Amino acid sequence: MINKRPCVILVADSNMAATFRGYFKREAWHLSLGCSPFEINTDVGADLLVDEGGNDPGVYTKGHELLRPYQNSHHRALVVLDCEWDGSPGKDAIVAHITAKLVASGWAEDAVKVIAIDPELENWLWQDKPQVADVLRYKGDKSLRQHLAESGWWPANAAKPTRPKEAAEWVLKQTRQPRSSAIYQKLAEHISIKGCTDTAFAEMHAAFLAWFPLEVAV
Known part of the structure; x- marks a missing residue:
């Protein structure tokens, strides 16, 4: 039986990957989110994936295909992309489309979360x-x-x-x-997580809390 990894994260470009890498490099990063710690390897190709084309439309159209091989190795999948790009259908449509494709490809609905940042990643920083x-x-x-x-x-x-x-x-x-x-990695290493008021970040925060609830000692 395969010992599955906690979570795989698919992002649209190298700047997003650097942002997640910077965040997960922080000491006791889980404390600022209020969730339990979970193992995450931010080497690209391990638990952190980047669309090879380095763009949001690529994640929108084939994110489910990129993540299909990870169904056997990971319990959950997080997808992160920007809302603003040529031909973008908007946040709600982006989230609904990618989520439906992931579920249709074999992921459980409660095991996936799509985060569409409106308008762009820089809103987090x-x-x-x-x-x-x-x-x-x-x-x-x-x-x-x-x-x-x-x-x-x-x-x-x-x-x-x-x-x-x-x-x-x-x-x-x-x-x-x-x-x-x-620069993105350094910003993510130093900014205040509690100071991030972006809606998409709050949605990701909620997903981590649901997936990895803080264990309270009885």
């Missing part, structure tokens, strides 16, 4: 925290939050920049560093 400014190498006199507000990227009454990816690219251009997976 933006926080009004000095750690974000440090990773992005922002050294301005004003806080990064204020700088982005005055530049039209982050409205004063908004929890996140309205265009999170473009805002990140704009800051990186100013600090003269290319957008890279290493």
Whole structure:
């Protein structure tokens, strides 16, 4: 009998993979989620998969095929992709389509979860925290939050920049560093999990709590 692994995670690109790798590198990462710890190997091809085309439409159309071989080796499957891409049918349709395909291919419905981030992954990483400014190498006199507000990227009454990816690219251009997976991994290592207010992140959090409930000593 095969001893199955707890969970396989399929993501759309290398930046998403780096984000998960950074998060799971944190010491006692499960405590910030409030779930039980579970074994996760973030080497690509182990418990973390990246669509070989590195894009969201690829996960949308063939995610179930990429995950089919893992039904024999893993108990659960998490799929993560962005909502915004050419031809995207929108969050609800993305989640329904991929979930239906996974179930039809043999996964149990309660063993799969599809997370569609609206609009993009960067929504998870933006926080009004000095750690974000440090990773992005922002050294301005004003806080990064204020700088982005005055530049039209982050409205004063908004929890996140309205265009999170473009805002990140704009800051990186100013600090003269290319957008890279290493930056995403470093952000995920340092941002506050409790400070992430994104709906899709909350949905993933709920899935981990359901799959790996915290064991309370009697």
